[in-house]
Amino acid sequence: MGIQMPIQSNTLSSQVKHYILDMIAQQQLTPGMAVPSEIKLIEELGVSRGVIREAYRSLSALGILEIKSGKVPRVKAFDSSVLQLIFGFSLASSQVSVSQILSVRRWLEIGSAGMAAANGTEEDFLLLKAEMEQLAATIFRPGEFIQHDINFHLIIARASGNPLFGILLQSLYEQLRLSVHAGLEAQSETHEKLNHIVALHQTICDCVCARDGAGAMKAMTNHFDTAVNSLIEKGEQIQLAE
Missing domain, CATH: 1.20.120.530 (GntR ligand-binding domain-like)
Structure with missing residues (x-):
C-alpha cells in the first residue's frame, strides 16, 4: 500500500492571497490605492493567471479588494x-x-x-x-x-x-x-x-x-x-x- 500524502490546505491561491495581504500591510496601502496587476504578480511569483484571479476573488469576497472589469484591483474601504x-x-x-x-x-x-x-x-x-x-x-x-x-x-x-x-x-x-x-x-x-x-x-x-x-x-x-x-x-x- 502506498503512502498517502496529507492534503495541503495552504493552496497556491491561499499563498498568493497572504502575499497580497502582507504587501498591503508593508506598503501601508490605503483605500482606493491599487495592488499589483495580474501580469506583475505572475512575473513576481511565477504562478498562473488562474491562481492570481482566484486569490483576487477571495480577497474581494472578504471585502478587502474592489475589483472592476478591466481595471487593476484596489484596496476597498472597510464596511459592514x-x-x-x-x-x-x-x-x-x-x-x-x-x-x-x-x-x-x-x-x-x-x-x-x-x-x-x-x-x-x-x-x-x-x-x-x-x-x-x-x-x-x-x-x-x-x-x-x-x-x-x-x-x-x-x-x-x-x-x-x-x-x-x-x-x-x-x-x-x-x-x-x-x-x-x-x-x-x-x-x-x-x-x-x-x-x-x-x-x-x-x-x-x-x-x-x-x-x-x-x-x-x-x-x-x-x-x-x-x-x-x-x-x-x-x-x-x-x-x-x-
Missing part, C-alpha cells in the same frame, strides 16, 4: 457587508439568537452614546435632531420608522469618532430589522407604548446634543431595558410561531 453575511448566517443557522444580537448591540449603543456626547460636532447634532423629527413622525408606520431608527443610531455611532461602532452596529441592524418590525406591528394599537419609544429617543437626542455623556448613556440604557427589549421579545415570538 462581510460582517452582515456572517451575522446573518449565524442567525439563520440558529447559532445565535435575536436576543443575543440585541445584547451585543446594547453595549455598543451605550458606549457610542457617551462618546458621541463628548466627540460629536455641531453638524452631527443637527443631523441627529433632524432624524429625531423623522423618527417621531413615522412611529405609526413601522417600515419607515425602523429605517429612521437605524439612521438615528448610526448618526450617534458616527459622532462617537470611532468608525468601528458604525460598522459593527450596521452589520447587526440588518439582522434585527424583521424582528423589530414584527414587534412594532404587534404593538401598533398601543399608542402609549409607541409614544414612549419616541420619548426615549428624544431623551437620548437631548443628552447627546447637550454633551451630557452620563445622561446619554443612562438614556440609552433605559431605551434598551424597556421598549427595545419588549419589541425584540415580541418579534422573536412571532418568528417562532411562524
Whole structure:
C-alpha cells in the first residue's frame, strides 16, 4: 500500500492571497490605492493567471479588494457587508439568537452614546435632531420608522469618532430589522407604548446634543431595558410561531 500524502490546505491561491495581504500591510496601502496587476504578480511569483484571479476573488469576497472589469484591483474601504453575511448566517443557522444580537448591540449603543456626547460636532447634532423629527413622525408606520431608527443610531455611532461602532452596529441592524418590525406591528394599537419609544429617543437626542455623556448613556440604557427589549421579545415570538 502506498503512502498517502496529507492534503495541503495552504493552496497556491491561499499563498498568493497572504502575499497580497502582507504587501498591503508593508506598503501601508490605503483605500482606493491599487495592488499589483495580474501580469506583475505572475512575473513576481511565477504562478498562473488562474491562481492570481482566484486569490483576487477571495480577497474581494472578504471585502478587502474592489475589483472592476478591466481595471487593476484596489484596496476597498472597510464596511459592514462581510460582517452582515456572517451575522446573518449565524442567525439563520440558529447559532445565535435575536436576543443575543440585541445584547451585543446594547453595549455598543451605550458606549457610542457617551462618546458621541463628548466627540460629536455641531453638524452631527443637527443631523441627529433632524432624524429625531423623522423618527417621531413615522412611529405609526413601522417600515419607515425602523429605517429612521437605524439612521438615528448610526448618526450617534458616527459622532462617537470611532468608525468601528458604525460598522459593527450596521452589520447587526440588518439582522434585527424583521424582528423589530414584527414587534412594532404587534404593538401598533398601543399608542402609549409607541409614544414612549419616541420619548426615549428624544431623551437620548437631548443628552447627546447637550454633551451630557452620563445622561446619554443612562438614556440609552433605559431605551434598551424597556421598549427595545419588549419589541425584540415580541418579534422573536412571532418568528417562532411562524
